[in-house]
Amino acid sequence: MHSFAALSALFEDRFNKRHFPTLPPxxxxxxxxxxxxxxxxxxxxxVLMGNELFSEIDKDDAYEVATAVELFHNFxxxxxxxxxxxxxxxxxxxxxxxxxxxxxxxSGDVMLVVAYEYxxxxxxxxxxxxxxxxxxxxxxxxxxxxLDMDFEKRPxxxxxxxxxxxxxxxxxxxxASLQMGAVLGGAGTGNQEHxxxxxxxxxxxxxxxxxxxxxxxxxxxxxxxxxxxxxANKKTFLMIHTMEVANSTQLAELQLLLQNNAxxxxxxxxxxxxxxxxxxxxxxLKEKYYDIxxxxxxxxxxxxxxxxxxxxxxxxxxxxES
Amino acid sequence: MHSFAALSALFEDRFNKRHFPTLPPxxxxxxxxxxxxxxxxxxxxxVLMGNELFSEIDKDDAYEVATAVELFHNFxxxxxxxxxxxxxxxxxxxxxxxxxxxxxxxSGDVMLVVAYEYxxxxxxxxxxxxxxxxxxxxxxxxxxxxLDMDFEKRPxxxxxxxxxxxxxxxxxxxxASLQMGAVLGGAGTGNQEHxxxxxxxxxxxxxxxxxxxxxxxxxxxxxxxxxxxxxANKKTFLMIHTMEVANSTQLAELQLLLQNNAxxxxxxxxxxxxxxxxxxxxxxLKEKYYDIxxxxxxxxxxxxxxxxxxxxxxxxxxxxES
Numbered sequence: 001m002h003s004f005a006a007l008s009a010l011f012e013d014r015f016n017k018r019h020f021p022t023l024p025p026x027x028x029x030x031x032x033x034x035x036x037x038x039x040x041x042x043x044x045x046x047v048l049m050g051n052e053l054f055s056e057i058d059k060d061d062a063y064e065v066a067t068a069v070e071l072f073h074n075f076x077x078x079x080x081x082x083x084x085x086x087x088x089x090x091x092x093x094x095x096x097x098x099x100x101x102x103x104x105x106x107s108g109d110v111m112l113v114v115a116y117e118y119x120x121x122x123x124x125x126x127x128x129x130x131x132x133x134x135x136x137x138x139x140x141x142x143x144x145x146x147l148d149m150d151f152e153k154r155p156x157x158x159x160x161x162x163x164x165x166x167x168x169x170x171x172x173x174x175x176a177s178l179q180m181g182a183v184l185g186g187a188g189t190g191n192q193e194h195x196x197x198x199x200x201x202x203x204x205x206x207x208x209x210x211x212x213x214x215x216x217x218x219x220x221x222x223x224x225x226x227x228x229x230x231x232a233n234k235k236t237f238l239m240i241h242t243m244e245v246a247n248s249t250q251l252a253e254l255q256l257l258l259q260n261n262a263x264x265x266x267x268x269x270x271x272x273x274x275x276x277x278x279x280x281x282x283x284x285l286k287e288k289y290y291d292i293x294x295x296x297x298x299x300x301x302x303x304x305x306x307x308x309x310x311x312x313x314x315x316x317x318x319x320x321e322s
Numbered sequence: 323m324h325s326f327a328a329l330s331a332l333f334e335d336r337f338n339k340r341h342f343p344t345l346p347p348x349x350x351x352x353x354x355x356x357x358x359x360x361x362x363x364x365x366x367x368x369v370l371m372g373n374e375l376f377s378e379i380d381k382d383d384a385y386e387v388a389t390a391v392e393l394f395h396n397f398x399x400x401x402x403x404x405x406x407x408x409x410x411x412x413x414x415x416x417x418x419x420x421x422x423x424x425x426x427x428x429s430g431d432v433m434l435v436v437a438y439e440y441x442x443x444x445x446x447x448x449x450x451x452x453x454x455x456x457x458x459x460x461x462x463x464x465x466x467x468x469l470d471m472d473f474e475k476r477p478x479x480x481x482x483x484x485x486x487x488x489x490x491x492x493x494x495x496x497x498a499s500l501q502m503g504a505v506l507g508g509a510g511t512g513n514q515e516h517x518x519x520x521x522x523x524x525x526x527x528x529x530x531x532x533x534x535x536x537x538x539x540x541x542x543x544x545x546x547x548x549x550x551x552x553x554a555n556k557k558t559f560l561m562i563h564t565m566e567v568a569n570s571t572q573l574a575e576l577q578l579l580l581q582n583n584a585x586x587x588x589x590x591x592x593x594x595x596x597x598x599x600x601x602x603x604x605x606x607l608k609e610k611y612y613d614i615x616x617x618x619x620x621x622x623x624x625x626x627x628x629x630x631x632x633x634x635x636x637x638x639x640x641x642x643e644s
Contacts, residue, residue: 021461027468079431083424102405102471105427109401110464112431113457116438120453127449131442135435139343142432146349149424 001056001306004313007048008041014063015044015070019114030099030107031114034074037090042317043177044070049313050181050195053306061122061184065130069177071115072134076141078108083149112138122184129183137176144169156243157235163204171203194296198310201293206317208286211236215270216279227266233258237285238278245276290318323378323628326635329370330363336385337366337392341436352421352429353436356396359412364639365499366392371635372503372517375628383444383506387452391499393437394456398463400430405471434460444506451505459498466491478565479557485526493525516618520632523615528639530608533558537592538601549588555580559607560600567598612640 002010019035020028044066051062080086081094082104088094096104119134120127147165151157157165178199182192214229215238229236246254250272257265257272273279293314297307314320324332341357342350366388373384402408403416404426410416418426441452469487473479479487500521504514536551537560551558568576572594579587579594595601615636619629636642 024465024468024472026472027465079427083427103468105401105405106464106468109431109434110461112434113460113464116453117457120450120457124446124450128442128446131438135439135442138435139432142428142435143346143349146346146425146428150346150348 001052001309002048003309004045004049004316007045007052011041011044011048011063011066011070015041015067019067019071020110026099026103027107027110030095030103031111033098034078034089034095035070037092039073039090041070043073043173046174046177046199046313047181049310050178051185052181053195053300053302053310054182054185054187054191061126062181064118064121065134065180065184066177068115068118068134069173069180071111071118072138072141073173075108075111075115076145078104078111080145082108083145126184130180133176133180133183137172140168140172144172151235157240159237159240159244162235162237162240166204166207167200170207171200174203175199188301191300191302194300197296198293198300198314201289201296202314202317205286205289205293208237208282208289209318211238212279212282212286215273227270230266230269231261238273238282241278241281242273242276245278245281246272250276286318290314290320323374323631324370325631326367326371326638329367329374333363333366333370333385333388337363337389341389341393342432348421348425349429349432352417352425353433355420356400356411356417356429357392359414361395361412363392365395365495368496368499368521368635369503371632372500373507374503375517375622375624375632376504376507376509376513383448384503386440386443387456387502387506388499390437390440390456391495391502393433393440394460394463395495397430397433397437398467400426400433402467404430405467448506452502455498455502455505459494462490462494466494473557479562481559481562481566484557484559484562488526488529489522492529493522496525497521510623513622513624516622519618520615520622520636523611523618524636524639527608527611527615530559530604530611531640533560534601534604534608537595549592552588552591553583559604560595563600563603564595564598567600567603568594572597608640612636612642 015035018032020031022028047066047069048059048062051059077089078095081089082096082101086094087097094104095107099107119130122130144165144167147161148169151161151165175196176199179192179196182195187195211229214236215226217226219226229239242254243251254269254272257269262268294311297310297314300307337357340354342353344350369388369391370381370384373381399411400417403411404418404423408416409419416426417429421429441456442449444452466487466489469483470491473483473487497518498521501514501518504517509517533551536558537548539548541548551561564576565573576591576594579591584590616633619632619636622629
């Protein structure tokens with residue numbers, strides 16, 4: 001059994017190469033560019049960890065699927081950045097800023113195809129099952145992105161709708177990554193499903209934390225300015241819940257703040273959040289999803305000591321000390 | 323053995339249904355929208371014809387691959403239309419005009435994933451091989467589109483470069499469609515390759531004809547206004563060859579016409595084409611590729627009478643009476 005850090009280094013070692021032909025250079029340089037920006041590689045490592053939970057032999061197929069998952073993730077980032085008109089990702093220009101929208105669009109397309117090339121390298125006996133899971137998840141990620149765009153245009157969104165959107169847009173890929181690793185490791189369907197639910201709920205908890213840290217995180221540790229979501233009027237867990245629990249005076253102030261970009265907008269929205277105790281609520285909600293995730297990990301029928309690295313991963317992602 | 327028309331009707335009968343879930347409606351309605359615009363369905367029928375050339379049993383897999391090919395083709399149309407900022411396709415608004423660029427982009431993405439869902443329905447024994455061919459072709463189509471965009475920004479393009487771009491952008495999908503049908507029909511690799519080359523050269527001949535008809539076609543029969551490529555300064559077979567053979571006076575006039583949109587631009591460029599005899603040249607070039615295609619069809623080792631429908635298809639696509 002390897003730690004997340006160890007598998008991350010092993011994956012990076014294999015992944016850190018050119019995945020594309022050289023010609024035409026515009027197209028493939030744009031595709032390679034985003035891969036070099038880096039990232040935590042959480043999803044591909046989840047494939048490897050899901051695999052190691054059940055098997056420690058014959059890992060080549062797990063690396064192929066892990067590579068496909070990371071390429072898929074980057075394909076979705078390129079296209080999301082076009083749709084969101086995002087100028088920067090991880091502090092450097094996005095693909096469309098560097099290569100133009102058309103080439104960025106096309107480099108995303110070709111990256112998705114190359115993801116399928118990696119999937120097609122695995123042995124025949126798991127190919128149908130892995131493709132089924134991968135395709136289902138890929139569709140869900142597109143659905144999540146569409147819902148996210150739809151929600152931006154709506155005056156209000158329920159918490160349930162937001163959880164569904166976040167689940168599709170971000171959590172199912174982590175969940176399916178773990179499950180695909182488990183499939184390759186020979187896990188039974190019951191164990192596969194528990195592992196999927198572990199990943200899905202962990203992903204939701206992670207997103208609640210992300211929304212929380214954008215408001216209440218230490219900018220030194222968090223690495224970005226506090227209040228970005230507030231400035232952009234994003235419907236986050238905190239904003240949605242505030243709208244549900246605020247009294248009429250608070251709601252009126254919130255609506256006013258959303259309509260005008262007052263210079264003290266961030267501070268005043270944060271004060272409203274505190275007044276409505278959504279900071280405490282968000283932490284409790286994160287704990288709720290974390291607990292569901294851990295319950296599913298508990299229910300996986302393998303020796304407890306095999307689960308240690310996944311427990312550590314969950315704590316690492318959710319910044320827990322115990 | 324069925325005719326193109328008969329297979330086209332059989333395919334349309336199966337294809338004419340909703341290929342997507344209902345939610346989120348924006349995303350999937352956009353995807354379904356382009357499929358309803360229609361088209362000749364040449365590529366999926368090519369899968370069926372390639373299959374029938376070698377086998378007349380067990381056609382379900384051929385229909386799955388045919389459906390995947392048609393979805394892939396429509397995915398590429400949606401994304402190409404975004405890149406080209408095209409307002410219309412087949413006389414109706416393009417997907418991005420009707421649903422916005424972001425949803426169009428995403429509906430293309432999800433359509434590509436659904437294409438892979440159809441591929442994943444085929445029996446295991448051909449899955450690796452079909453995916454290999456499909457992925458290779460999908461990458462090539464992206465490369466062709468990138469080259470097409472690159473060429474637009476360049477002052478000149480050689481005939482060889484243009485043939486390569488056209489081959490990637492349009493011909494390889496027809497070629498691979500035939501070949502995938504042949505794979506499913508149990509053809510040997512030699513026969514597969516001849517069939518692929520038949521399709522590839524037929525596709526190039528078809529594009530030469532398309533460029534020719536845009537200049538010299540009967541607008542009644544051709545269904546669109548003559549001279550669209552000239553107005554858009556497109557580097558077509560005719561334009562590229564004219565630049566290669568024109569004398570210095572003709573070249574100077576052509577450059578002037580390209581820089582200014584004179585009201586008689588179309589007529590004057592057409593006259594230059596005639597003066598340089600590129601109309602005759604284009605017909606000869608089309609014949610050359612047609613002959614290569616037919617030679618490869620000849621070389622396929624099946625009974626001659628099995629090839630009749632493919633010969634008729636070639637004549638139909640290239641508007642030949644004999």
